Amino acid sequence: MADAISPQDEGKSGPVRNAGVVEDQQTTLRDWQAIERDGEFRELVRAKRNLIIPATIFFLLYYFVFLIIVGYFPDIANASVFGNINVAYLFALSQFFMTWILMGIYVWRAGAFDRLVERIVARVRGENKG
Template identity: 60%
Template sequence: MSDLAAPGEDRRSIPSSPVSGQTEDVNWQAIESNSDFRELIREKRNFIIPATIFFLVYYFGFLILVGYFPDVVDVNVIGNINIAYLFALSQFIMAWIVMALYVRRAGTFDRLAHNILTRVKGEKK
Protein backbone atom coordinates (compact mmCIF):
# COMPACT_ATOMS: atom_id res chain seq x y z
CA MET A 1 0.00 0.00 0.00
CA SER A 2 1.47 3.36 -0.90
CA ASP A 3 2.02 6.14 1.60
CA LEU A 4 0.19 8.64 -0.58
CA ALA A 5 -3.56 8.57 -0.94
CA ALA A 6 -4.96 8.53 -4.43
CA PRO A 7 -7.30 11.39 -5.31
CA GLY A 8 -10.70 10.75 -3.78
CA GLU A 9 -9.43 8.14 -1.29
CA ASP A 10 -10.59 8.52 2.28
CA ARG A 11 -7.41 8.34 4.37
CA ARG A 12 -7.20 9.62 7.87
CA SER A 13 -4.42 9.46 10.39
CA ILE A 14 -5.16 7.41 13.45
CA PRO A 15 -2.91 6.66 16.37
CA SER A 16 -1.29 3.26 15.94
CA SER A 17 -0.44 3.17 19.61
CA PRO A 18 -1.91 5.37 22.30
CA VAL A 19 1.47 5.31 24.08
CA SER A 20 3.85 6.05 21.23
CA GLY A 21 1.79 8.80 19.62
CA GLN A 22 2.76 7.57 16.14
CA THR A 23 0.11 7.79 13.48
CA GLU A 24 -0.72 5.61 10.51
CA ASP A 25 -2.72 6.43 7.42
CA VAL A 26 -5.70 4.13 7.06
CA ASN A 27 -7.52 3.69 3.79
CA TRP A 28 -11.05 3.38 5.13
CA GLN A 29 -12.61 2.97 1.68
CA ALA A 30 -10.40 -0.03 0.97
CA ILE A 31 -11.38 -1.57 4.29
CA GLU A 32 -15.05 -0.89 3.63
CA SER A 33 -14.91 -2.53 0.21
CA ASN A 34 -13.06 -5.58 1.60
CA SER A 35 -15.09 -8.82 1.53
CA ASP A 36 -14.13 -9.65 5.15
CA PHE A 37 -15.48 -6.29 6.32
CA ARG A 38 -18.73 -6.77 4.41
CA GLU A 39 -19.03 -10.26 5.90
CA LEU A 40 -18.44 -8.85 9.41
CA ILE A 41 -21.18 -6.27 8.95
CA ARG A 42 -23.54 -8.88 7.46
CA GLU A 43 -22.89 -11.34 10.32
CA LYS A 44 -23.46 -8.68 12.98
CA ARG A 45 -26.61 -7.44 11.28
CA ASN A 46 -27.94 -11.00 10.89
CA PHE A 47 -27.66 -11.53 14.62
CA ILE A 48 -28.33 -8.13 16.19
CA ILE A 49 -31.47 -7.14 14.27
CA PRO A 50 -33.42 -10.41 14.79
CA ALA A 51 -32.28 -10.64 18.44
CA THR A 52 -33.40 -7.07 19.09
CA ILE A 53 -36.74 -7.58 17.37
CA PHE A 54 -37.32 -10.83 19.28
CA PHE A 55 -36.53 -9.27 22.63
CA LEU A 56 -38.68 -6.19 21.98
CA VAL A 57 -41.63 -8.36 20.94
CA TYR A 58 -41.09 -10.52 24.04
CA TYR A 59 -40.88 -7.47 26.31
CA PHE A 60 -43.83 -5.58 24.86
CA GLY A 61 -45.80 -8.83 24.59
CA PHE A 62 -45.73 -8.95 28.38
CA LEU A 63 -47.00 -5.37 28.63
CA ILE A 64 -49.76 -6.05 26.10
CA LEU A 65 -50.83 -9.20 27.93
CA VAL A 66 -50.96 -7.43 31.26
CA GLY A 67 -52.72 -4.38 29.82
CA TYR A 68 -55.27 -6.01 27.51
CA PHE A 69 -55.67 -9.52 28.91
CA PRO A 70 -55.36 -9.20 32.70
CA ASP A 71 -57.55 -12.23 33.31
CA VAL A 72 -55.14 -14.46 31.38
CA VAL A 73 -52.03 -13.40 33.31
CA ASP A 74 -53.83 -13.30 36.68
CA VAL A 75 -54.13 -17.09 36.77
CA ASN A 76 -52.27 -18.46 39.79
CA VAL A 77 -49.71 -21.12 38.94
CA ILE A 78 -48.00 -21.84 42.26
CA GLY A 79 -49.70 -20.45 45.36
CA ASN A 80 -50.00 -16.68 44.86
CA ILE A 81 -47.52 -16.64 41.98
CA ASN A 82 -49.38 -15.93 38.77
CA ILE A 83 -48.49 -16.02 35.08
CA ALA A 84 -47.67 -12.30 35.07
CA TYR A 85 -44.96 -12.78 37.73
CA LEU A 86 -43.50 -15.75 35.87
CA PHE A 87 -43.52 -13.89 32.57
CA ALA A 88 -41.86 -10.85 34.18
CA LEU A 89 -39.15 -13.04 35.73
CA SER A 90 -38.66 -14.88 32.45
CA GLN A 91 -37.57 -11.62 30.87
CA PHE A 92 -34.44 -11.65 33.04
CA ILE A 93 -33.74 -15.20 31.94
CA MET A 94 -34.37 -14.27 28.31
CA ALA A 95 -31.94 -11.33 28.58
CA TRP A 96 -29.25 -13.74 29.83
CA ILE A 97 -30.00 -16.16 27.00
CA VAL A 98 -29.72 -13.41 24.38
CA MET A 99 -26.46 -12.27 26.01
CA ALA A 100 -25.05 -15.83 25.97
CA LEU A 101 -25.98 -16.23 22.30
CA TYR A 102 -24.29 -12.94 21.51
CA VAL A 103 -21.12 -13.90 23.39
CA ARG A 104 -20.98 -17.17 21.47
CA ARG A 105 -21.50 -15.38 18.17
CA ALA A 106 -18.96 -12.68 19.06
CA GLY A 107 -16.22 -15.23 18.39
CA THR A 108 -17.14 -15.06 14.72
CA PHE A 109 -17.15 -11.26 14.85
CA ASP A 110 -13.72 -11.26 16.51
CA ARG A 111 -12.28 -13.67 13.94
CA LEU A 112 -13.51 -11.52 11.06
CA ALA A 113 -12.23 -8.32 12.70
CA HIS A 114 -8.86 -10.00 13.29
CA ASN A 115 -8.69 -10.97 9.59
CA ILE A 116 -9.37 -7.35 8.63
CA LEU A 117 -6.72 -6.00 11.01
CA THR A 118 -4.18 -8.57 9.85
CA ARG A 119 -4.78 -7.62 6.23
CA VAL A 120 -4.58 -3.87 6.94
CA LYS A 121 -1.42 -4.20 9.02
CA GLY A 122 0.11 -6.55 6.45
CA GLU A 123 -0.43 -4.00 3.69
CA LYS A 124 1.28 -1.31 5.78
CA LYS A 125 4.63 -3.09 5.79
Template identity: 55%
Template sequence: MGNLLTPSSPPEHPQPDWGAIARDADFKALVSRKLKLVVPATIFFVVYYFALPVGVGWFPDFMKQKVWGNLNIAYLFALSQFFMAWVLAFIYVVAAAGWDRREHALLAKFGFNSKD
Protein backbone atom coordinates in the same frame (compact mmCIF):
# COMPACT_ATOMS: atom_id res chain seq x y z
CA MET B 1 7.96 24.46 7.57
CA GLY B 2 8.73 21.09 9.12
CA ASN B 3 7.96 19.32 5.90
CA LEU B 4 11.04 20.85 4.25
CA LEU B 5 13.33 19.64 7.00
CA THR B 6 11.90 16.16 7.44
CA PRO B 7 10.35 15.21 4.14
CA SER B 8 10.18 11.53 4.89
CA SER B 9 9.74 10.64 8.52
CA PRO B 10 7.17 7.91 8.01
CA PRO B 11 4.60 7.44 10.77
CA GLU B 12 4.78 4.11 12.56
CA HIS B 13 1.56 3.06 10.86
CA PRO B 14 0.23 4.43 7.60
CA GLN B 15 -3.21 6.06 7.71
CA PRO B 16 -5.63 3.21 7.00
CA ASP B 17 -7.23 3.14 3.56
CA TRP B 18 -10.78 3.16 4.90
CA GLY B 19 -12.38 2.79 1.48
CA ALA B 20 -10.32 -0.28 0.61
CA ILE B 21 -11.27 -2.00 3.87
CA ALA B 22 -14.92 -1.07 3.43
CA ARG B 23 -14.97 -2.58 -0.09
CA ASP B 24 -13.30 -5.80 1.07
CA ALA B 25 -15.56 -8.86 0.90
CA ASP B 26 -14.50 -10.00 4.37
CA PHE B 27 -15.50 -6.65 5.86
CA LYS B 28 -18.90 -6.78 4.20
CA ALA B 29 -19.35 -10.35 5.42
CA LEU B 30 -18.44 -9.26 8.98
CA VAL B 31 -20.99 -6.43 8.97
CA SER B 32 -23.76 -8.60 7.52
CA ARG B 33 -23.05 -11.36 10.07
CA LYS B 34 -23.47 -8.83 12.88
CA LEU B 35 -26.72 -7.49 11.45
CA LYS B 36 -28.06 -11.02 10.93
CA LEU B 37 -27.93 -11.53 14.68
CA VAL B 38 -28.56 -8.01 16.02
CA VAL B 39 -31.63 -7.14 13.92
CA PRO B 40 -33.73 -10.27 14.66
CA ALA B 41 -32.54 -10.31 18.30
CA THR B 42 -33.59 -6.68 18.76
CA ILE B 43 -37.01 -7.30 17.20
CA PHE B 44 -37.39 -10.36 19.43
CA PHE B 45 -36.60 -8.64 22.73
CA VAL B 46 -38.74 -5.59 21.93
CA VAL B 47 -41.75 -7.82 21.10
CA TYR B 48 -41.10 -10.09 24.11
CA TYR B 49 -40.79 -7.13 26.47
CA PHE B 50 -43.92 -5.27 25.30
CA ALA B 51 -45.92 -8.50 25.39
CA LEU B 52 -45.74 -8.14 29.19
CA PRO B 53 -47.49 -4.75 29.64
CA VAL B 54 -49.87 -5.61 26.78
CA GLY B 55 -50.69 -8.95 28.43
CA VAL B 56 -51.31 -7.64 31.95
CA GLY B 57 -53.04 -4.52 30.58
CA TRP B 58 -55.52 -6.05 28.13
CA PHE B 59 -55.60 -9.77 28.98
CA PRO B 60 -55.60 -9.75 32.77
CA ASP B 61 -57.76 -12.88 33.13
CA PHE B 62 -55.31 -14.93 31.13
CA MET B 63 -52.33 -13.52 33.04
CA LYS B 64 -53.93 -14.19 36.43
CA GLN B 65 -54.15 -17.94 35.87
CA LYS B 66 -52.26 -19.88 38.53
CA VAL B 67 -49.56 -22.17 37.23
CA TRP B 68 -47.74 -23.49 40.32
CA GLY B 69 -49.04 -22.89 43.82
CA ASN B 70 -49.88 -19.21 44.05
CA LEU B 71 -47.60 -18.32 41.12
CA ASN B 72 -49.48 -16.99 38.10
CA ILE B 73 -48.56 -16.47 34.45
CA ALA B 74 -48.06 -12.72 35.02
CA TYR B 75 -45.33 -13.32 37.63
CA LEU B 76 -43.56 -16.06 35.70
CA PHE B 77 -43.65 -14.06 32.46
CA ALA B 78 -42.17 -11.00 34.21
CA LEU B 79 -39.47 -13.18 35.81
CA SER B 80 -38.74 -14.81 32.43
CA GLN B 81 -37.83 -11.37 31.05
CA PHE B 82 -34.69 -11.38 33.19
CA PHE B 83 -33.62 -14.78 31.85
CA MET B 84 -34.54 -13.74 28.31
CA ALA B 85 -32.19 -10.73 28.65
CA TRP B 86 -29.37 -12.86 30.07
CA VAL B 87 -29.76 -15.56 27.40
CA LEU B 88 -29.74 -13.02 24.53
CA ALA B 89 -26.68 -11.32 26.05
CA PHE B 90 -24.96 -14.71 26.26
CA ILE B 91 -25.79 -15.54 22.62
CA TYR B 92 -24.48 -12.13 21.57
CA VAL B 93 -21.20 -12.57 23.46
CA VAL B 94 -20.59 -16.03 21.96
CA ALA B 95 -21.31 -14.72 18.44
CA ALA B 96 -19.16 -11.63 19.05
CA ALA B 97 -16.16 -13.82 19.94
CA GLY B 98 -16.42 -15.18 16.38
CA TRP B 99 -16.67 -11.65 14.97
CA ASP B 100 -13.51 -10.73 16.88
CA ARG B 101 -11.58 -13.54 15.15
CA ARG B 102 -12.81 -12.40 11.72
CA GLU B 103 -11.95 -8.82 12.61
CA HIS B 104 -8.36 -9.79 13.51
CA ALA B 105 -7.97 -11.70 10.24
CA LEU B 106 -9.37 -8.76 8.28
CA LEU B 107 -7.06 -6.24 9.97
CA ALA B 108 -4.06 -8.54 9.48
CA LYS B 109 -4.80 -8.65 5.74
CA PHE B 110 -4.40 -4.87 5.64
CA GLY B 111 -1.27 -4.89 7.77
CA PHE B 112 -2.83 -3.85 11.07
CA ASN B 113 -3.33 -5.66 14.33
CA SER B 114 -6.09 -5.28 16.88
CA LYS B 115 -3.96 -2.80 18.83
CA ASP B 116 -3.98 -0.26 15.97
Protein backbone atom coordinates in the same frame (compact mmCIF):
# COMPACT_ATOMS: atom_id res chain seq x y z
CA MET C 1 -3.98 24.87 22.07
CA ALA C 2 -0.84 26.07 20.26
CA ASP C 3 -2.67 25.77 16.95
CA ALA C 4 -5.55 28.01 18.00
CA ILE C 5 -5.90 31.31 16.16
CA SER C 6 -5.91 34.32 18.40
CA PRO C 7 -7.69 37.57 17.46
CA GLN C 8 -4.26 39.12 16.80
CA ASP C 9 -3.39 36.41 14.25
CA GLU C 10 -6.66 36.69 12.36
CA GLY C 11 -6.11 37.91 8.82
CA LYS C 12 -2.37 37.22 8.86
CA SER C 13 -1.12 34.65 6.45
CA GLY C 14 1.58 32.30 7.49
CA PRO C 15 2.61 28.67 7.29
CA VAL C 16 -0.14 26.18 8.01
CA ARG C 17 0.96 24.26 11.08
CA ASN C 18 -1.66 21.50 10.71
CA ALA C 19 -0.80 20.45 7.14
CA GLY C 20 0.72 17.13 8.26
CA VAL C 21 -2.23 16.37 10.53
CA VAL C 22 -4.74 17.06 7.75
CA GLU C 23 -2.75 14.86 5.36
CA ASP C 24 -2.65 12.03 7.95
CA GLN C 25 -6.41 12.35 8.49
CA GLN C 26 -7.03 12.14 4.74
CA THR C 27 -4.80 9.07 4.49
CA THR C 28 -6.65 7.47 7.42
CA LEU C 29 -9.98 8.30 5.78
CA ARG C 30 -8.86 6.59 2.57
CA ASP C 31 -7.70 3.56 4.59
CA TRP C 32 -11.10 3.29 6.30
CA GLN C 33 -12.89 3.63 2.97
CA ALA C 34 -10.79 0.80 1.55
CA ILE C 35 -11.54 -1.37 4.58
CA GLU C 36 -15.23 -0.58 4.26
CA ARG C 37 -15.23 -1.81 0.64
CA ASP C 38 -13.39 -5.02 1.60
CA GLY C 39 -15.35 -8.26 1.21
CA GLU C 40 -14.39 -9.66 4.61
CA PHE C 41 -15.39 -6.44 6.36
CA ARG C 42 -18.74 -6.52 4.60
CA GLU C 43 -19.12 -10.15 5.66
CA LEU C 44 -18.44 -9.11 9.28
CA VAL C 45 -21.02 -6.33 9.14
CA ARG C 46 -23.58 -8.64 7.50
CA ALA C 47 -23.00 -11.41 10.07
CA LYS C 48 -23.38 -9.02 13.00
CA ARG C 49 -26.47 -7.43 11.47
CA ASN C 50 -28.01 -10.86 10.83
CA LEU C 51 -27.70 -11.62 14.54
CA ILE C 52 -28.35 -8.27 16.20
CA ILE C 53 -31.42 -7.11 14.27
CA PRO C 54 -33.46 -10.34 14.63
CA ALA C 55 -32.43 -10.67 18.30
CA THR C 56 -33.50 -7.09 18.98
CA ILE C 57 -36.82 -7.56 17.18
CA PHE C 58 -37.45 -10.82 19.02
CA PHE C 59 -36.72 -9.28 22.41
CA LEU C 60 -38.90 -6.22 21.76
CA LEU C 61 -41.78 -8.45 20.65
CA TYR C 62 -41.27 -10.66 23.70
CA TYR C 63 -41.37 -7.60 25.95
CA PHE C 64 -44.44 -6.07 24.29
CA VAL C 65 -46.32 -9.39 24.42
CA PHE C 66 -45.86 -9.19 28.18
CA LEU C 67 -47.33 -5.68 28.23
CA ILE C 68 -50.21 -6.69 25.99
CA ILE C 69 -51.06 -9.70 28.16
CA VAL C 70 -50.97 -7.62 31.33
CA GLY C 71 -52.90 -4.73 29.82
CA TYR C 72 -55.50 -6.46 27.62
CA PHE C 73 -55.79 -9.94 29.13
CA PRO C 74 -55.64 -9.42 32.89
CA ASP C 75 -57.41 -12.72 33.55
CA ILE C 76 -54.52 -14.61 31.93
CA ALA C 77 -51.92 -12.42 33.68
CA ASN C 78 -53.57 -12.92 37.08
CA ALA C 79 -53.88 -16.69 36.73
CA SER C 80 -52.21 -18.27 39.74
CA VAL C 81 -49.33 -20.67 39.07
CA PHE C 82 -47.90 -21.35 42.56
CA GLY C 83 -49.72 -19.78 45.49
CA ASN C 84 -49.42 -16.01 45.08
CA ILE C 85 -47.17 -16.28 42.03
CA ASN C 86 -49.10 -15.57 38.84
CA VAL C 87 -48.43 -15.74 35.10
CA ALA C 88 -47.51 -12.04 34.90
CA TYR C 89 -44.86 -12.42 37.59
CA LEU C 90 -43.29 -15.43 35.86
CA PHE C 91 -43.41 -13.71 32.48
CA ALA C 92 -41.71 -10.64 33.97
CA LEU C 93 -38.98 -12.82 35.48
CA SER C 94 -38.55 -14.60 32.17
CA GLN C 95 -37.44 -11.25 30.70
CA PHE C 96 -34.22 -11.58 32.71
CA PHE C 97 -33.61 -15.12 31.49
CA MET C 98 -34.33 -14.10 27.91
CA THR C 99 -31.78 -11.29 28.21
CA TRP C 100 -29.16 -13.73 29.49
CA ILE C 101 -29.96 -16.23 26.73
CA LEU C 102 -29.64 -13.59 24.02
CA MET C 103 -26.41 -12.35 25.59
CA GLY C 104 -25.09 -15.91 25.63
CA ILE C 105 -25.93 -16.36 21.96
CA TYR C 106 -24.15 -13.11 21.12
CA VAL C 107 -21.05 -14.06 23.13
CA TRP C 108 -21.02 -17.47 21.46
CA ARG C 109 -21.20 -15.85 18.01
CA ALA C 110 -18.72 -13.11 18.95
CA GLY C 111 -15.91 -15.65 18.60
CA ALA C 112 -16.59 -15.84 14.87
CA PHE C 113 -16.79 -12.04 14.71
CA ASP C 114 -13.45 -11.77 16.51
CA ARG C 115 -11.77 -14.18 14.09
CA LEU C 116 -13.01 -12.09 11.15
CA VAL C 117 -11.76 -8.90 12.80
CA GLU C 118 -8.34 -10.45 13.46
CA ARG C 119 -8.02 -11.47 9.78
CA ILE C 120 -9.05 -8.00 8.60
CA VAL C 121 -6.69 -6.21 11.01
CA ALA C 122 -3.77 -8.52 10.14
CA ARG C 123 -4.30 -7.94 6.42
CA VAL C 124 -4.63 -4.15 6.82
CA ARG C 125 -1.52 -3.93 8.99
CA GLY C 126 0.34 -6.14 6.54
CA GLU C 127 -0.67 -3.94 3.60
CA ASN C 128 0.37 -0.78 5.45
CA LYS C 129 3.85 -2.21 6.16
CA GLY C 130 4.52 -3.26 2.59
